Amino acid sequence: MSTPRKQVRLAAHFPGVNNTTVWGDPAAGSHMDLASFAHLARTAERAMFDLFFLAEGLSLREHAGHLHDLDVVGRPDAMTILAALSAVTEHIGLAATLTTTYHEPLEVARQLATLDHLSDGRAAWNLVTSTDAVSGANFRRGAYLPYDGRYDRAQELLALADRLWAQGPGPFDTTGRQVTLRGEWDLDTPPQGRPVILQAGDSDAGREFAAAQADAVFTRAGTIPEGQAFVTDVKGRLARYGRRPEDLLILPGATYVLGDTDEDAREQAAHVRRQQVSGPTAIVFAEQLWNRDLSAYDPDGPLPDVDPVEGEITIAPGSIPARAFSGKRHETVEQLRALAAKDGLSLRDVMVETRARHSFVGSPQTVADEIDAQVQADACDGFILVPHLTPGGLDEFADRVVPLLQERGSLRTEREPGTLRERLGLPRWTPEQGAAGA
Numbered sequence: 418m419s420t421p422r423k424q425v426r427l428a429a430h431f432p433g434v435n436n437t438t439v440w441g442d443p444a445a446g447s448h449m450d451l452a453s454f455a456h457l458a459r460t461a462e463r464a465m466f467d468l469f470f471l472a473e474g475l476s477l478r479e480h481a482g483h484l485h486d487l488d489v490v491g492r493p494d495a496m497t498i499l500a501a502l503s504a505v506t507e508h509i510g511l512a513a514t515l516t517t518t519y520h521e522p523l524e525v526a527r528q529l530a531t532l533d534h535l536s537d538g539r540a541a542w543n544l545v546t547s548t549d550a551v552s553g554a555n556f557r558r559g560a561y562l563p564y565d566g567r568y569d570r571a572q573e574l575l576a577l578a579d580r581l582w583a584q585g586p587g588p589f590d591t592t593g594r595q596v597t598l599r600g601e602w603d604l605d606t607p608p609q610g611r612p613v614i615l616q617a618g619d620s621d622a623g624r625e626f627a628a629a630q631a632d633a634v635f636t637r638a639g640t641i642p643e644g645q646a647f648v649t650d651v652k653g654r655l656a657r658y659g660r661r662p663e664d665l666l667i668l669p670g671a672t673y674v675l676g677d678t679d680e681d682a683r684e685q686a687a688h689v690r691r692q693q694v695s696g697p698t699a700i701v702f703a704e705q706l707w708n709r710d711l712s713a714y715d716p717d718g719p720l721p722d723v724d725p726v727e728g729e730i731t732i733a734p735g736s737i738p739a740r741a742f743s744g745k746r747h748e749t750v751e752q753l754r755a756l757a758a759k760d761g762l763s764l765r766d767v768m769v770e771t772r773a774r775h776s777f778v779g780s781p782q783t784v785a786d787e788i789d790a791q792v793q794a795d796a797c798d799g800f801i802l803v804p805h806l807t808p809g810g811l812d813e814f815a816d817r818v819v820p821l822l823q824e825r826g827s828l829r830t831e832r833e834p835g836t837l838r839e840r841l842g843l844p845r846w847t848p849e850q851g852a853a854g855a
């Protein structure tokens with residue numbers, strides 16, 4: 418008998434306040450109506466996805482010392498949306514991103530336990546440790562937590578939540594470096610024991626935390642060799658915590674553009690990329706890289722003729738892309754200059770080419786092939802797909818790519834019974850595992 422194919426895990430990311438979302442398309446809908454969230458979640462559910470996923474943004478973003486001009490809308494509260502979705506879906510996992518930096522330990526533990534009960538064991542938590550001054554100002558303690566303390570607090574907060582979920586109603590107390598609390602816990606153990614834990618954070622500390630504690634990692638998509646290197650690094654850390662490689666799923670975020678043919682898809686992707694990178698967006702992208710004010714430059718003109726500034730990030734302190742360029746700003750700018758010179762590109766053209774690349778572009782067959790190839794090559798375990806249109810951006814994927822993945826046996830055609838944790842093949846969490854990771 419042949420061994421069964423490795424299964425592709427799929428999650429649907431509701432897009433939102435960022436340039437991935439094509440706001441101007443006539444088919445673009447509301448980012449606030451329950452109908453939009455329900456449409457995407459139900460589409461993902463009928464397409465046998467494992468998870469519906471919401472990011473978190475606790476304020477509009479900061480850029481150049483003030484609120485990001487391009488942010489036209491914030492993100493509504495994830496737990497409230499997921500509670501509503503638990504009533505209009507039956508099987509799909511419901512994942513909320515919640516930062517441990519600002520949320521209170523009891524609040525997070527109660528919300529997740531409640532969602533797990535309401536949804537019969539479908540709750541998931543994407544644990545992030547973000548810290549930015551603008552979000553911090555919305556919270557009582559402000560941006561009090563130094564970068565180095567964030568994973569300490571994450572660890573203590575999760576350890577407390579684990580204890581509360583396991584113990585059921587009764588008194589508790591905990592003393593830590595970041596979390597010291599004594600109180601009464603009032604909820605029964607959630608159906609999953611522990612909701613599924615995702616982690617998103619690429620630093621060494623983030624990877625170690627994931628190896629010790631997470632069920633899945635939300636990371637960036639790349640080539641097959643890049644994915645394999647990430648998997649080898651992160652899964653290679655699991656043995657230290659008594660865990661097996663299959664106990665942690667690696668799920669890169671990925672975008673896609675489909676067409677009837679590969680050529681058609683390439684044309685559409687070029688069109689979508691230009692919509693995603695307006696002139697003002699191109700300037701913001703350039704400022705994240707140059708780390709200095711470039712507002713005087715014309716996006717349709719040549720690349721700025723000034724040098725980038727290494728060192729402290731002043732222009733977009735909380736931004737992940739701005740951080741990602743650290744230490745290699747000069748080198749990256751030189752690469753962009755070479756690209757612009759070779760193809761005669763404007764600043765905006767260069768940003769369209771380099772900052773809005775889609776992960777998968779092609780006919781349904783090509784996209785299904787590429788997704789499956791990444792998973793079968795162990796470059797990841799599946800993808801968190803980010804459509805560029807809300808709420809209908811997943812429809813075509815569900816109708817045209819999913820059946821091809823099913824035909825080749827890489828995606829189930831029927832739901833397994835059980836909780837989200839059981840369906841993902843993840844072990845039930847035990848208190849000993851938490852102790853090993855502490």
Ligand SMILES: Cc1cc2nc3c(=O)[nH]c(=O)nc-3n(C[C@H](O)[C@H](O)[C@H](O)COP(=O)(O)O)c2cc1C
Pocket residue numbers: 471472473474514516544545546547548617618619620621622623624635636637670737
């Ligand atoms: C793929 C990915 C998705 C993320 N999504 C969010 C998010 O929705 N909200 C948020 O506040 N931070 C998000 N983050 C950022 C993390 O909060 C932050 O970068 C991380 O926790 C910092 O840890 P690190 O130093 O280990 O990277 C995301 C990070 C990655 C890599």
